[in-house]
Amino acid sequence: MTMQQNDMVAGQGIRTGAQYLDGLRDDRDVWISGERVADVTAHPGLNRGAQTLASFLDRQHDPKYQDKTTYVDAEGIRCATSFLVPKSKNDVEQRGVAFYEWARWSNGMFGRTPDYKNSSLMAFAAASGFLGTGQTDFAQNMVNFYDYVRKNDKVLTHTLVNPQISHDLAKEGKYSDKVALHIVKETDAGMIVRGARLLATLGPHADEIEVFPSTLLKASEENIPFAFAFAIPLSTPGLRLICRDSYDHGKSHFDAPLASRFEEMDSVVIFDDVLVPWERVFMYREPLKCNKAFAETNSVVHMMHQVAAAKLAKAEFFVGLLCSIAKATGKDKDMNIRGQIAEAMWTAETVRALLYSAEQQAHEDQWGNFIPLRRPIDTSRNLFPKLYPRLVELVQLLGSSSLMATPCEADFSNEIAGDVEQYFQVQNLDSRDRVALFRLAHDAAISGFGSRQCLYERFFFGPQNIMASGYFELYNKDDMMDRVNELLMS
Ligand SMILES: Cc1cc2nc3c(=O)[nH]c(=O)nc-3n(C[C@H](O)[C@H](O)[C@H](O)COP(=O)(O)OP(=O)(O)OC[C@H]3O[C@@H](n4cnc5c(N)ncnc54)[C@H](O)[C@@H]3O)c2cc1C
Structure with missing residues (x-):
């Protein structure tokens, strides 16, 4: 070697x-x-x-x-x-x-x-x-x-x-x-x-x-x-x-x-x-x-930094996907649907805020290198495994049977093409574009590929309970506990 x-x-x-x-x-x-x-x-x-x-x-x-x-x-x-x-x-x-x-x-x-x-x-x-x-x-x-x-x-x-x-x-x-x-x-x-x-x-x-x-x-x-x-x-x-x-x-x-x-x-x-x-x-x-x-090397902090930036891109993609699905049928005018999609937006904005906060508060470490502030991106690392399955669920709730109304590309050029062109259209999309969109949603939220993505987000950085326990350990709780004590003693 x-x-x-x-x-x-x-x-x-x-x-x-x-x-x-x-x-x-x-x-x-x-x-x-x-x-x-x-x-x-x-x-x-x-x-x-x-x-x-x-x-x-x-x-x-x-x-x-x-x-x-x-x-x-x-x-x-x-x-x-x-x-x-x-x-x-x-x-x-x-x-x-x-x-x-x-x-x-x-x-x-x-x-x-x-x-x-x-x-x-x-x-x-x-x-x-x-x-x-x-x-x-x-x-x-x-x-x-x-x-x-x-x-x-x-x-x-x-x-x-x-x-x-x-x-x-x-x-x-x-x-x-x-x-x-x-x-x-x-x-x-x-x-x-x-x-x-x-x-x-x-x-x-x-x-x-x-x-x-x-x-x-x-x-x-x-x-x-x-x-x-x-x-x-x-x-x-x-x-x-x-x-x-x-x-x-x-x-x-x-x-x-x-x-x-x-x-x-x-x-x-x-x-x-x-x-x-x-x-x-x-x-x-x-x-x-x-x-x-x-x-000790802060390797985990630099990995969390990469992960937070990548999860921001992923959460934004889900917002885009959900909005596209809602727009296709005009559901984007429905207050309840808007509320559901807002949840995905909160996920994206939470990760963004945590990422930027960590970068803004970057500081020198014991090795003379700069690191993003750990706490915000550690929060993101612990939250995203819980928030991602909800993004997937939102696609499933909004897509419902359309996620199954997914003829394949070949059906647009074979003997059932006429049916497919006719019966898969929705208000704002012709059949081909509608099927393309829902096949994408299917791949993100239903397919073997999509299911593995969900498992990946749940586990790739480690068991959630063990990561959370480490977070608890590092969190500076003293000031907050002192305030409780002060109140009790007053
Ligand atoms: C799609 C996917 C991709 C992944 N990619 C990678 C990768 O590229 N590289 C990589 O290294 N890992 C990867 N992981 C593995 C991931 O790190 C583990 O899934 C995760 O750490 C959970 O471990 P486990 O599945 O073995 O479950 P667990 O049974 O939770 O075991 C995890 C570890 O925790 C310890 N443990 C279990 N219970 C306790 C306890 N009560 N107290 C103390 N320790 C305990 C075990 O000894 C074990 O070492 C990936 C996982 C998935 C699902």
Whole structure:
């Protein structure tokens, strides 16, 4: 594994879509629907997601988007803005603009654009002192890895969660080495790991996988074999991805407007005695350090920032969708319908307010970097998993049977075309436009693709109760409790 493999043009740290797709054609061991995938860029369930991501990478070269999504570093290399280490409030805002721009390209439906992971990596590298040294120079390894990913525009996935075989064990903060990823051996070349991890979204479409501990890793002696952080290429021998079914069923953009474009795929990751070279290890056998890593480096705050910007784009899309549905039939004049859609607007405006508030109150952290204020975007991170299902429900309530009155594109040119043209019209839309709109609504709120989006929003940042408990812990409650006390004592 080399950190120098650099096929980049001088001065360009951003890749073209074609370069990205080329990089995916390697020996990766990806399984889907009972078969090993020979080439993820050619597989019918995976190729269009890869094409979409490639088209997004191409946009970094387009003058229309380049200023918003890239920056030129001190060496004169143009890189993605998500790698920019923020040294001022302006830098934080610049990063927010880039996050929002990337999310707009899919209206938040491609949840795992590379800027999410890039933000985490940037934060770890910019606070590499936290990692220190040990078995190897962990801090330097991280800086090298960041430089490699940044200057080669590599796409990352990550996996943070160990599978559980028993809830009782989980509650005690223990793992079973029958399923959980653990260290089995140490060699001169590196450590050897075995077990499984959940869940690598974008796994088949990524260049590298980060295998980091979650904050759930309890600091105990028995968790030492489960405590580590590393990154390796997806093509590393012994690494296997087992995918869920694809929601891209090969339908046209008309028939499946979202699934035909934004299938980002989730996979369980198996490590069959995988050798991780020391230069790719960032934490080793230190549960306490692992447990604190995302918080202490502020990596979690930078990830929340990307997430809030992306969720704003997604909430705005739902507002647009609901308004379009209401306008199609003239329901937008109905006070009750307006009230329902206003709920979606509140969601968008709540996320916007929280995002801007965090950026406006950006401040320097203990590493000399700027971070958005945590509390507003942590609020957004905790709220959105609860608000998103309601957005989906609003589409279902407003769309009702129209979500089922959805003939396919072919029906507009076959022998039932006359019926379809005649009977699917509504007040403000002819049949074709009405069907197109409701097929979009269906894909957002009913289809396998839409249902997975809902599950993703509920869980991708972690279990809701555990995130909420962490929020409670950090919240400054003393002043408020003092006021209650004052009243009681007066
Ligand atoms: C569509 C989708 C995409 C996802 N993408 C990713 C991804 O790309 N990368 C990634 O890492 N994860 C991803 N996730 C996984 C996500 O992080 C987990 O789903 C989430 O953390 C909940 O974990 P769980 O499903 O295993 O449920 P849980 O059973 O809640 O377990 C979660 C963790 O909590 C611990 N736990 C459970 N109960 C307790 C308790 N009482 N006290 C203390 N600890 C407890 C367990 O040990 C376990 O580690 C994704 C999830 C979904 C649904």
